[in-house]
Amino acid sequence: MAAVAASAGWLLRxxxxxxxxxxxxxxxxxxxxxxxxxxxxxxxxxQRRQVAHFTFQPDPEPVEYGQxxxxxxxxxxxxxxxxxxxxxxxxxxxxxxxAFGGVFRCTVGLxxxxxxxxVFNTPLCEQGIVGFGIGIAxxxxxxxxxxxxxxxxxxxxxxxxxxxxxxxxRSGDLFNCGSxxxxxxxxxxxxxxxxHSQSPEAFFAxxxxxxxxxxxxxxxxKGLLLSCIEDKNPCIFFEPKILYRAAVEQVPxxxxxxxxxxxxxxxxxxxxxxxxxxxxxxxxxxxxAMAQEKLGVSCEVIxxxxxxxxxxxxxxxxxxxxxRLLVSHEAPLTGGFASEISSTVQxxxxxxxxx
Amino acid sequence: xxxxxTAAVSRVLSGVTQKPASRVLVxxxxxxxxxxxxxxxxxxxxxxxxxxxxxxxxxxDGLKYYKMMQTIRRMELKADQLYKQKFIRxxxxxxxxxxxxxxxxxxxxxxxxxxxxSYRAHGLCYTRGxxxxxxxxELTGRRGGCAKGKGGSMHMYAKxxxxxxGIVGAQGPLxxxxxxxxxxxxxxxxxxxxYGDGAANQGQISEAYNMAALWNLPCIFICENxxxxxxxxxxxxxxxxDYYKRGNFIPGLRVDGMDILCVREATKFAADYCRSxxxxxxxxxxxxxxxxxxxxxxxxxxxxxxxxxxxxxKSDPIMLLKDKMVNNKLASVEELKEIDAEVRxxxxxxxxxxxxxPEPPLEELGHxxxxxxxxxxxxxxxxxxxxxxxx
Numbered sequence: 201m202a203a204v205a206a207s208a209g210w211l212l213r214x215x216x217x218x219x220x221x222x223x224x225x226x227x228x229x230x231x232x233x234x235x236x237x238x239x240x241x242x243x244x245x246x247q248r249r250q251v252a253h254f255t256f257q258p259d260p261e262p263v264e265y266g267q268x269x270x271x272x273x274x275x276x277x278x279x280x281x282x283x284x285x286x287x288x289x290x291x292x293x294x295x296x297x298x299a300f301g302g303v304f305r306c307t308v309g310l311x312x313x314x315x316x317x318x319v320f321n322t323p324l325c326e327q328g329i330v331g332f333g334i335g336i337a338x339x340x341x342x343x344x345x346x347x348x349x350x351x352x353x354x355x356x357x358x359x360x361x362x363x364x365x366x367x368x369x370r371s372g373d374l375f376n377c378g379s380x381x382x383x384x385x386x387x388x389x390x391x392x393x394x395x396h397s398q399s400p401e402a403f404f405a406x407x408x409x410x411x412x413x414x415x416x417x418x419x420x421x422k423g424l425l426l427s428c429i430e431d432k433n434p435c436i437f438f439e440p441k442i443l444y445r446a447a448v449e450q451v452p453x454x455x456x457x458x459x460x461x462x463x464x465x466x467x468x469x470x471x472x473x474x475x476x477x478x479x480x481x482x483x484x485x486x487x488x489a490m491a492q493e494k495l496g497v498s499c500e501v502i503x504x505x506x507x508x509x510x511x512x513x514x515x516x517x518x519x520x521x522x523x524r525l526l527v528s529h530e531a532p533l534t535g536g537f538a539s540e541i542s543s544t545v546q547x548x549x550x551x552x553x554x555x
Numbered sequence: 556x557x558x559x560x561t562a563a564v565s566r567v568l569s570g571v572t573q574k575p576a577s578r579v580l581v582x583x584x585x586x587x588x589x590x591x592x593x594x595x596x597x598x599x600x601x602x603x604x605x606x607x608x609x610x611x612x613x614x615x616d617g618l619k620y621y622k623m624m625q626t627i628r629r630m631e632l633k634a635d636q637l638y639k640q641k642f643i644r645x646x647x648x649x650x651x652x653x654x655x656x657x658x659x660x661x662x663x664x665x666x667x668x669x670x671x672x673s674y675r676a677h678g679l680c681y682t683r684g685x686x687x688x689x690x691x692x693e694l695t696g697r698r699g700g701c702a703k704g705k706g707g708s709m710h711m712y713a714k715x716x717x718x719x720x721g722i723v724g725a726q727g728p729l730x731x732x733x734x735x736x737x738x739x740x741x742x743x744x745x746x747x748x749x750y751g752d753g754a755a756n757q758g759q760i761s762e763a764y765n766m767a768a769l770w771n772l773p774c775i776f777i778c779e780n781x782x783x784x785x786x787x788x789x790x791x792x793x794x795x796x797d798y799y800k801r802g803n804f805i806p807g808l809r810v811d812g813m814d815i816l817c818v819r820e821a822t823k824f825a826a827d828y829c830r831s832x833x834x835x836x837x838x839x840x841x842x843x844x845x846x847x848x849x850x851x852x853x854x855x856x857x858x859x860x861x862x863x864x865x866x867x868x869k870s871d872p873i874m875l876l877k878d879k880m881v882n883n884k885l886a887s888v889e890e891l892k893e894i895d896a897e898v899r900x901x902x903x904x905x906x907x908x909x910x911x912x913p914e915p916p917l918e919e920l921g922h923x924x925x926x927x928x929x930x931x932x933x934x935x936x937x938x939x940x941x942x943x944x945x946x
């Protein structure tokens with residue numbers, strides 16, 4: 201239980217003191233203080249592994265997109281890339297080790313199917329990979345670049361922020377690199393430590409001109425990735441690496457799109473809004489179920505899906521209904537994307553505050 | 556009897572000793588104090604002359620190098636074992652096969668010189684002075700580890716050894732900076748900046764070359780070319796696999812990285828060059844790693860087992876040194892076997908310690924983020940978890 205609640209987030213109270221029944225219960229009146237505390241409160245004697253637990257919760261099988269197949273996250277990504285390369289003759293996939301299938305097997309079989317001119321390896325040079333990708337995209341071809349781990353994206357940060365994001369604007373819409381999509385494994389995996397676990401979406405959220413997307417499941421991943429590839433803006437698609445094998449769902453074989461910049465309310469509720477993206481969505485879902493069962497609290501769960509530009513309306517509408525917001529994400533707290541969400545919601549929500 | 560002894564002694568002196576010497580022979584022959592060896596000439600780039608082609612190895616040095624290389628080998632194999640037993644978690648990059656590089660480099664410089672390298676650092680950690688105990692317990696994440704259990708395989712540091720760096724190529728400019736400090740302080744020290752064949756294609760390495768050459772920094776760039784950047788062979792990653800020429804305006808040497816004497820001489824040569832103020836030098840060490848890129852890589856999907864076996868049987872650095880020493884009467888096989896046994900015991904003791912030492916206490920999780928007085932609070936995964944951060 202403690203591990204489940206051990207997710208980065210903070211509670212925001214919008215309603216003035218008033219109808220606070222569930223809130224009081226949440227605060228701990230009647231609950232032992234340690235209910236939501238981690239094992240650290242019990243002293244160093246308990247040398248427990250402080251790793252967040254989650255259970256992947258598959259969505260029901262989609263019926264509107266035709267025949268589906270059981271796929272895990274990396275297979276869904278492969279399927280999306282396969283569809284893209286089939287549909288768009290200018291599409292190319294490149295990155296470190298993508299030719300043999302990639303270190304997470306996201307590009308397995310594509311080189312054999314589409315040839316070595318369309319699926320090829322680059323040397324070890326992230327800045328080069330992204331810069332090269334921008335160049336391809338500027339000519340109009342579709343570039344799908346892979347950065348092997350999101351932790352390695354920083355040498356390419358200048359290319360993304362200064363070159364890719366601002367190309368359309370500075371050329372007065374004469375040029376753009378909208379057909380660039382950068383894919384990268386993202387997030388904690390349990391044994392990644394400093395350089396195989398980072399979640400850098402907040403760094404990129406600070407940059408107008410690009411889109412940042414994080415899926416929570418194979419079905420979402422395929423639809424969102426296809427949307428990113430077809431979107432006329434440079435997109436960064438972060439794939440939660442811990443879900444590559446752990447998340448298994450029925451995913452349509454044919455291509456389909458999930459719109460960007462639309463958050464999804466995956467559980468309706470009335471007492472508190474819980475917002476998350478990527479792996480945390482599953483933690484939050486479990487928290488919502490536990491809160492309902494143990495505390496009688498009805499949680500509304502929102503998967504943000506697109507970090508930039510984010511769906512302000514859906515989140516605000518939800519918070520106006522419930523009056524409370526909790527955002528949970530993996531990255532460091534200070535300057536994390538939760539701070540952006542909470543300050544925007546607070547600003548917009550003030551108008552709706554009951555007097 | 557006398558005839559037999561004479562025959563035996565003359566056989567010994569003629570240097571033909573393929574079978575292990577019998578006890579009688581060992582007792583009767585003396586070890587040489589030193590022996591002269593011819594070593595491979597290094598390929599040169601922008602250099603008129605290179606390191607010497609002959610070198611003298613003393614018995615003392617030979618035994619020292621042998622012990623060090625054997626220790627590193629055993630330590631890496633022990634790390635492999637501990638990883639498979641899940642005492643070591645996360646990522647573990649082993650350097651067995653590359654022992655001649657670590658030990659040879661150390662032999663060519665002084666302890667006051669500086670070294671920085673990538674993540675395949677365990678061997679250099681040892682040669683730079685860390686004990687096997689502190690290395691293994693850092694791998695297992697315990698208090699006795701050199702980074703207090705918080706660094707792990709890729710982040711080990713010692714005096715004048717700056718790690719242990721996870722991001723490929725990032726240590727290049729750092730090394731140039733260390734060399735700048737050496738030049739600035741005027742202490743006649745050099746900095747060895749190591750990186751791999753994969754990292755040679757990173758932009759920051761070129762930036763480091765330029766700065767080092769522009770400002771004549773005493774920086775020796777060393778490319779440990781083990782033929783594979785993770786799973787990509789050098790031909791598939793580099794437009795030019797002559798890594799010693801990639802410094803362009805920096806003179807370069809290509810060195811046989813499996814021969815410790817070759818590495819030692821080349822390092823001495825390069826260090827002298829840099830110390831004389833002529834600027835940076837680039838060394839490419841041709842070497843090989845037996846394990847895969849890391850413990851999660853079996854290492855055989857991009858190369859054949861035959862290739863690995865062939866390198867092991869023909870150019871294993873420990874075997875090469877052993878043959879040199881035994882054939883030139885610098886040591887006997889028994890003596891080296893005793894060293895092996897000592898090393899094995901040391902590693903086993905260290906592994907035992909590494910498995911039983913307690914983990915660092917949870918309170919230390921937040922330490923050493925900033926250098927600051929007074930201590931401040933760091934929030935953990937939720938607002939009820941607080942760690943104190945002390946530096």
